[in-house]
Amino acid sequence: MKTSAGFPKIALSVALFACSSILLGEDLGVVGPVYPIAEQDMLVTIEQRLKALEESGELARIEEDAKARYKAYVERPEGVRLPRAQKNRTYYVDPSLTVPYDIKDHEGRVIHPAGTTVNPLDYITLSKQLLFFDGDDPVQVEWARSMIEKNPTKIKAILVNGPVLALMREWKIRLYFDQRGQLVERFRIEGVPAVVNQDGKRLEVVEYSLSIPE
Structure with missing residues (x-):
C-alpha cells in the first residue's frame, strides 16, 4: 500500500478499517458506558x-x-419630535409609488404588475385636510383645536407626538397618530404644524410658523 510522505501506514489502515465497518454495518461493540438522556422535557x-x-x-x-x-x-405611541416651523413654507409632493409586487383585483387578475408606477390620486380623492401637529406643544395644540373648531368636517387631525388619547377625551373627537413618523417622512414634513391638501394629482403641503400672523 502506498501512502503519502509522513503518513503512518498503521493510521491509514485503522481509518480504512473503521470506514469499511461503518459501510458494512458491522457491530463494533460498546465503546463506553451508555446513559439515558437526562435532559428534562x-x-x-x-x-x-x-x-x-x-x-x-x-x-x-x-x-x-x-x-x-x-x-x-x-x-402615548411612539412618534417623532419635529421642530416648530420657523417660517411659512409651501411645497408639493408627488404621491406616486412603484409597486414591489403584482397588484390583483378580487378575481385574481393582475391590474398593476410589479414595477409599475401608480399614483393613488388617480383612484381616490383626499376628502379632508390632513393637519399634523405636536401634542406636547401647547401653542400647536391650541392652534390645531382652533382650526378643527372652524372646519370640523374638513380636517383630519394627526399627532406626530404626544398624548393622543388624553386629547381625544378632552376634545371628544377622533384624532389620529402618525406612528414612527411614517407619514411625515412620506410627505417630507420638516416642521409642524403642517397641513396637507390635494392639488390635482399631487399634494400641497403647507408648514405654518405660528409666530407669523396669518
Whole structure:
C-alpha cells in the first residue's frame, strides 16, 4: 500500500478499517458506558417555572407591569419630535409609488404588475385636510383645536407626538397618530404644524410658523 510522505501506514489502515465497518454495518461493540438522556422535557421545565413564578407572586407582578406598559404605549405611541416651523413654507409632493409586487383585483387578475408606477390620486380623492401637529406643544395644540373648531368636517387631525388619547377625551373627537413618523417622512414634513391638501394629482403641503400672523 502506498501512502503519502509522513503518513503512518498503521493510521491509514485503522481509518480504512473503521470506514469499511461503518459501510458494512458491522457491530463494533460498546465503546463506553451508555446513559439515558437526562435532559428534562422543555414543556415540563416551562410549566415548573411558571408555577414557581405564580406561587411567589412574581407572575402577577409581570402581568401588571405588561398591562401598565401597554396602556402607556396606547396613551402615548411612539412618534417623532419635529421642530416648530420657523417660517411659512409651501411645497408639493408627488404621491406616486412603484409597486414591489403584482397588484390583483378580487378575481385574481393582475391590474398593476410589479414595477409599475401608480399614483393613488388617480383612484381616490383626499376628502379632508390632513393637519399634523405636536401634542406636547401647547401653542400647536391650541392652534390645531382652533382650526378643527372652524372646519370640523374638513380636517383630519394627526399627532406626530404626544398624548393622543388624553386629547381625544378632552376634545371628544377622533384624532389620529402618525406612528414612527411614517407619514411625515412620506410627505417630507420638516416642521409642524403642517397641513396637507390635494392639488390635482399631487399634494400641497403647507408648514405654518405660528409666530407669523396669518
